[in-house]
Amino acid sequence: MLAGCTRPAPEPTLQINFSPDHLRLVLGGAGEVNITLVRQNLPGLAELRLINPLPEGITASITPSSTTGNTATLRIQASSHATVGSFNLRVQAVQGSISVTSELPLQIEPSQQPDLQLSLNNPTPSIRQGQYADLLVDVRRINLEGTVVLALEQQNGAPLPSGLSATFSPTLPNSTVSILRISVASTASTGPYPLRIKATLGSLERTLDFPLTVLEALPEPDFQLNLTQHLSLQRGTTSSESIAITRINLSGPIALSLERFDGTPLPTGIRATFAPAETEGTLSTLTISAAPDVPLGDYVLRVRGVQGALERTALVLLNVFDQAGLTANGAVWVAAQGDSGAWQVVPPTAGSYHLRIGNAAERYGWAVVCSKTEAGLTTHQVNVYQLTLSEVRRLDLSCPPSTSSDAFSDLSGQLNNLGGHYAQVAFGTASDFVDPARTGSFPPPRPTPATCCKVRATAPPT
Numbered sequence: 001m002l003a004g005c006t007r008p009a010p011e012p013t014l015q016i017n018f019s020p021d022h023l024r025l026v027l028g029g030a031g032e033v034n035i036t037l038v039r040q041n042l043p044g045l046a047e048l049r050l051i052n053p054l055p056e057g058i059t060a061s062i063t064p065s066s067t068t069g070n071t072a073t074l075r076i077q078a079s080s081h082a083t084v085g086s087f088n089l090r091v092q093a094v095q096g097s098i099s100v101t102s103e104l105p106l107q108i109e110p111s112q113q114p115d116l117q118l119s120l121n122n123p124t125p126s127i128r129q130g131q132y133a134d135l136l137v138d139v140r141r142i143n144l145e146g147t148v149v150l151a152l153e154q155q156n157g158a159p160l161p162s163g164l165s166a167t168f169s170p171t172l173p174n175s176t177v178s179i180l181r182i183s184v185a186s187t188a189s190t191g192p193y194p195l196r197i198k199a200t201l202g203s204l205e206r207t208l209d210f211p212l213t214v215l216e217a218l219p220e221p222d223f224q225l226n227l228t229q230h231l232s233l234q235r236g237t238t239s240s241e242s243i244a245i246t247r248i249n250l251s252g253p254i255a256l257s258l259e260r261f262d263g264t265p266l267p268t269g270i271r272a273t274f275a276p277a278e279t280e281g282t283l284s285t286l287t288i289s290a291a292p293d294v295p296l297g298d299y300v301l302r303v304r305g306v307q308g309a310l311e312r313t314a315l316v317l318l319n320v321f322d323q324a325g326l327t328a329n330g331a332v333w334v335a336a337q338g339d340s341g342a343w344q345v346v347p348p349t350a351g352s353y354h355l356r357i358g359n360a361a362e363r364y365g366w367a368v369v370c371s372k373t374e375a376g377l378t379t380h381q382v383n384v385y386q387l388t389l390s391e392v393r394r395l396d397l398s399c400p401p402s403t404s405s406d407a408f409s410d411l412s413g414q415l416n417n418l419g420g421h422y423a424q425v426a427f428g429t430a431s432d433f434v435d436p437a438r439t440g441s442f443p444p445p446r447p448t449p450a451t452c453c454k455v456r457a458t459a460p461p462t
Contacts, residue, residue, distance in 0.1 A: 002435060010040060010041045011040075011041070012040065012041045012042040012098060012105065013038075013039070013040040013041070013042065013098075014037065014038070014039055014040075014042055014046070014093055014095060014098050014100050015037070015038040015039075015100060015102075015103035016035060016036075016037060016038075016091055016093050016100060016101070017035070017036040017037075017038060017102075017189070018033050018034070018035060018036075018074075018091075018102065018104050019033065019034045019036065020033065020442075021104075021105075022104065022105040022107070023076060023092070023104065023105070023106050023107070024106075024107040024108070024109065024265075025076065025078045025107070025108055025109070026078070026082070026108075026109050026110065026111040026112070027078055027079070027081070027108070027109070027110060027111040027206055028074065028078065028079065029077075029078055029111070030077040030078070031075075031076055032073055032074065032075050032076075033073070033074040033076070033087060033104060033340065034072075034073060034074075035062065035071065035072040035073065035074055035091065036070060036071055037067075037069075037070045037072075037093060038070070039314065041096060042098065043068070043306060044068060045066055045067070045068050045095065046066065046067060046068075046093050046098070047065065047066045047093070048062045048064075048065055048066065048072055048091065048092070048093055048095065049062065049065065049092050049094075050062070050065070050089060050090065050091060050092075051090050051091075051092045051101065052080045052089070052090045054089070055082065055083050055085070055087045055106075055108070056081075056082060056083045057078060057079040057081050057082025057083055058076065058077070058078055058079075058082055058083075058087075058106075059076070059077045059079075059109070059330065060074060060075065060076045060077070060089065060410060061074075061075050062074050062075075062091070062278060063075070071171075074089075074091065074104070076089070076106065078108055082108055083108065084108050084109060084110055085107075085108060086105065086106070086107050086108075086230065087105075087106045087107075087108070088103040088104065088105055088106065088108050089104045090102070090103050090104075090105065091103075091104060095356070102170045104125065104333065107227070112142050112143050113142070113143065113427060114142060114143045114144045114204065115141075115142040115143070115204070115206070116139065116140070116141060116142070116144065116148065116199050116201060116204060116206040117139075117140040117142065117206070118137065118138065118139060118140075118197055118199055118207075118208035119137075119138045119140075119208070120135055120136070120137060120138075120180075120197075120210060121135060121138075121430045122135055123210050124210065124211055124213070125182065125183045125210070125212055125213070126212075126213040126214075126215055127182060127212065127213075127214060127215065128184070128214075128215045128216065128217050128218060129147065129184055129185070129186050129187075129188055129190065129214065129215070129216060129217035129246040130145070130184065130185070130186035130248075131183075131184060131217075131222070131224065132181055132182060132183040132184065132216050132224065133181070133182055134179055134180070134181050134229075134302075134313070134315040135179070135180040135181075136177060136178075136179060136180075136181065136261065136300060136315065137150065137168070137177065137178045137179070137180050137197060138176060138177055139173055139175075139176050139177065139178065139199060139280040140176060141176070144201060144204070144401075145340060145341030145342065146174075146201055146202065146340055146341065146342055147172045147173070147174055147201070147340055148172070148173055148199050148200065148201045149171075149172055149199070149200045149201070150168045150171065150172075150173065150178055150180075150196070150197060150198070150199055151168075151200075152166040152168075152180065152192065152195060152196075152197055152198075153195070153196060153198060154193075154195060154196070155194040155195060155196045155209050160195075161193065161424075162185075162188070162189025162325050163184060163185040163187055163189065163214075164182065164183070164184060164188060164193065164212075164214075165182075165183045165185075166179055166180060166181065166182050166183070166187075167180075167181050167229075167372070169181070169228075169229035169230040169317060170317070171436070174339050174340040175297075175298045175317075175319070175339070175358075176207070176298070177298060177300060177317060178228070179229045179230070179315045179316075179317050179360065180197070181229065181315075182212065183462075184214050186217060188214050189214065190214050190215060190216050190422070191213070191214060192211055192212070192213050192215060193211070193212040193213070194211055195209070195210060195211070195212050195213075196208060196209045197210075202404060218250075219249075221247075221248060221249040221250035221310070222247075222248040222249070223245055223246060223247045223248060223250050223254060223307070223310070223312055224245070224246040224248075224312060224314075225243060225244075225245060225246075225303050225305050225312055225313070225314040226243070226244040226245075226246065226314065227241055227242065227244065227286065227316065228241055228244050229314070229315060229316055229317060230316075230317050230319070231288070231316060231318045231319070232319045232321060232358070233288055233289075233290050233318060233319070233320055233321070233415070234290070234320075234321055234322060235269075235290040235291065235292055235294050235321070235322055236290065236291070236292035236322050236355070237289070237290065237291070238287060238288065238289040238290075239284065239287070239288055239289075240285055240287045240288075241285070241286045241287075241288070242283060242284075242285055243256065243274070243283065243284045243285070243286050243303060244282060244283060245279070245282045245283065245284070245305070246282070247282065250307070250310075252280060252307055253278045253279065253280050253354070254278065254279055254280075254305045254306065254307045255275070255277065255278045255305070255306045255307070256274040256277055256278070256279070256284055256286075256303065256304070256305050257272075257277075257303075257304050257306075258272035258274075258286065258288070258301055258302070258303055258304070258316075259301065259304060260299075260300070260301060260302070261300040261301060261302050261315065263302075263304075266278070266301070267299060268289055268291075268294075269290060269291035269293065269294030269296070270288065270289070270291075270294060270318070270320070271288070271289045271294075271346075272286060272287065272288050272289075273286075273287050274286055274287075275287070281294065284307055286303065288318070290320050294320055295320070295360060296321060296322060296357065296358055296360055296362055296389075297319070297320060297358065297359065297360035297362060298317060298318050298319050298358075299317075299318045299319075299320065300315065300316075300317055300318075301316045301317075301318055302313070302314060302315050302316060303316060306448075317345065318360045320358070320430065321356050321357060321358035322356075322357050322358075322389055322393075323354055323355065323356060323357065324354070324355045324357055324364050324387070324389060324392075324393060324394070324395075325352055325353070325354055325355075325393065325394035325395070326352065326353040326354075326355070326366050326368075326395045326396075326397070327351070327353075327355065327394075327395070327396045327397065328366075328368045328397045328398070328399070329397070329398040329399065330370060330398060330399030331368050331369060331370060331397075331399055332369055332370065332371045333345065333368075333369035333371075334346050334353050334366065334367065334368055334369070335366075335367040336353065336355045336364065336365065336366055336367075337364060337365035337366075337367075337386075338355055338357065338358075338364060339356075339357065339359045339429075340357050343365070343367060355387055361388065362388045362389040362390060363384075363386070363387070363388050364387060364388070364389070364446070365384065365385060365386045365387065366384075366385045366387070366395060367382060367383070367384050367385075368382070368383045368385075368397055368399075369381070369382055370383075370399035370400060381399070381400070383397070390454070
């Protein structure tokens, strides 16, 4: 007969896991981390605590601080004056004689307040009398969207002096670059000119100072190239543009080509021809084509003209775009979000809506408003879609039938605060948000006795 034996119970163990396993905060921000306790043969009450001094400006709390369960939440707050850098927070779990610790990596970064930053590819340009120079202006938006207004003036804010003129292409850039052409008249005085570029977006204004030196004209033969410096081309299509050549005591053939701003070959999918490619006259026609799959966005290019050792260039900003379409049967109002991030009302064309998309991410949005009036009460439904061209090129929608009793709410309220990134739906003291927002106002002015709203945010297709 065999005697029975008893297997010893497993040793009690305790482990701490974090989700996410690290946290990144900006100054003034807060975040939460889920704590999971992995127990083995260890029931009962476990205490949780932070065991090392926190970095300056950081506060943290664990809820609950003791639990018989397996989960808790660590909340961390970074003040606006917290120390920037990388840290490890040590969390300790204690139950009876068993104690374990685990480290949570924490990264504190500077906050990025809304701002504009300007830079020039050539911060000290020199131009001879009777000539021009093209400069590339980089416009960097920090937590800002919208159209930036650019201007060139003297550093004291006065208009440009006599003999100097300037154009920006585009004048109101939605993108991050603009071409500044400074032209100097043959009668302009030589010497230094302290100038500045002024950029304005809403109430925010930034300037960039730089010196311009005007040099005396030389009697040698020369030429200049002139064309529209901000071109748009829908991918899969072809467009032509005239090139004007201004000759200064110069005859003979000038060879023309199109290349990137830095002199390297054109991007894959963009082709260019000149007719004629080598001209003894003053005109040539540039034909540009974009393949159907070329990436959307801005391309900084230059037309290059060469005769012997003499070379001149003219910058061109080419925006390759595509088009999104929408059919919204029964809609009373449609807004679209394009490259600038702003929402604008879109009028229909032959029953359809069209939106030009020229950003590299191919992102866009539609906001479709349906409406009905019953017993003197007007009700609305707003459907917001955020999409990319790779997901949906054309969206076909229909408003719910006006006889549908559950398609609209009868809340009395109004959609307010449509600037920025969110639209707010307010009903009494309660409110909710729809992302993304639309600039403008909703409902549009209508001769109705009452207005009420329902907002439904529709997620983009997956």
